[in-house]
Amino acid sequence: MSRLSIIVPTLDEAAGIAACLERLRPLRDRGAEVVVADGGSADGTAALAAPWADRVVTAPRGRAAQMNAGAAASRGDTLLFLHADTRLPDDADRLVLEGLAASGRPWGRFDVAIEGRPAMLRVVAACMNARSRLTGIATGDQAIFVRRAAFDSAGGFPAIALMEDIALSKALKRIGPPLCLRSRALTSGRRWERHGTLATILLMWRLRLAYFLGADPARLAKRYGDGRAS
Numbered sequence: 485m486s487r488l489s490i491i492v493p494t495l496d497e498a499a500g501i502a503a504c505l506e507r508l509r510p511l512r513d514r515g516a517e518v519v520v521a522d523g524g525s526a527d528g529t530a531a532l533a534a535p536w537a538d539r540v541v542t543a544p545r546g547r548a549a550q551m552n553a554g555a556a557a558s559r560g561d562t563l564l565f566l567h568a569d570t571r572l573p574d575d576a577d578r579l580v581l582e583g584l585a586a587s588g589r590p591w592g593r594f595d596v597a598i599e600g601r602p603a604m605l606r607v608v609a610a611c612m613n614a615r616s617r618l619t620g621i622a623t624g625d626q627a628i629f630v631r632r633a634a635f636d637s638a639g640g641f642p643a644i645a646l647m648e649d650i651a652l653s654k655a656l657k658r659i660g661p662p663l664c665l666r667s668r669a670l671t672s673g674r675r676w677e678r679h680g681t682l683a684t685i686l687l688m689w690r691l692r693l694a695y696f697l698g699a700d701p702a703r704l705a706k707r708y709g710d711g712r713a714s
Contacts, residue, residue, distance in 0.1 A: 486581050488516040488629075489560030490572075492537075493550035497568045498527040504568045505536030511577045512538070521554030523547075547624070548641035548648035555635060564629040569672035572627060576667075580629045583663050590634035591656045592663030593622035600673025617664050620657050624649040627669040634659050 490508060494501060501520075508518050520533040523545035530540050543553035551565050564580060566572065573579060573594070583592065595613045598605040612623065622628050628649060630638075638655035641648045656662070 486562050486585070487560040488562050488564060488577050488581060489555075489558035490516055490518045490564045490566055491521060491551055491554035491558060492518065492533075492566050492568055493521045493523065493547050493554065494525060494529050494533065494568050495523040495545065495550075496525045496527045497529045498525070498532055501529050501533050501568060502536060504571075505533060507571060509536070510574065511572075514577055516577050517558060517560050519554045519558045521550035521557075523550050546643075546645065548643055551648075552640045555632075555640065561632045562629060563632055563635055564627060565624065566627050567624055567671065569674070570625060570627060571670040573667045573669065576627075576669075579665055579667055583665060584629075584631065587663050589663040590660040591628065591630035592665060593626035593628050594665045594667055594669040596623075596626045597668040597670050598673045599670050602673070605673050616662075620662055621650055621653040622662060625669070625671040628652070630656060 488511070490511065492504065497504070505518060505520070508516070512518055518537045520530070520537045520540045521543050522530040522533070522540060523543060530542065534540050539557055541553050541557045543550040554565075555563050562581060562584065564572075564576070576594075579594075580592070584590075593616065596609050598609045612625070616622055616626065634656060637659060638652060640652075642651045642655075644651060653662070
């Protein structure tokens with residue numbers, strides 16, 4: 485039988501990491517593995533995560549490097565990459581393993597819902613899901629999952645500072661189309677509420693367009709950081 489490994493990249497997530505991993509306990513009880521890949525947190529995240537994970541690994545800071553390190557340390561033949569502020573459906577393990585087996589597809593993602601008060605967030609999530617279904621491109625908020633053989637064939641996450649999820653999706657599309665699950669992963673709307681829904685939408689559109697036109701991801705990461713700080 486396939487085994488699911490859930491890889492959670494973390495950086496200074498002390499405030500929420502225990503709750504995030506506690507929600508994965510039923511999946512662990514059913515055989516899933518949880519690997520935390522910490523990027524050198526200064527707030528004790530790794531120690532707080534240890535009782536709730538099968539293993540905690542330290543990796544160079546950067547989501548791509550951390551997720552690759554977590555994948556290398558994991559033992560499952562199906563990998564799921566989960567942001568610490570995203571919540572999976574209760575039966576995510578069954579949905580992923582049975583969905584991949586039935587479809588024969590090498591990878592996939594969930595639909596996403598964005599947690600928060602602004603009604604506009606529901607529109608944002610609906611647009612994200614529709615765009616992903618149309619283009620076959622997934623974002624990290626959608627909890628990308630992939631068979632290990634396909635992940636290895638695609639070369640893992642590229643060592644870039646931003647858009648690593650987009651780049652991996654493009655590589656995986658060359659292997660096969662994604663399985664687009666309509667069950668929703670619930671992701672935090674904090675960044676949308678903090679920086680403004682419209683401002684965040686416009687920033688991400690500009691960054692993605694620049695990336696598709698060949699801009700350096702390192703420069704885009706700086707623009708992303710500047711936009712979040714403004």
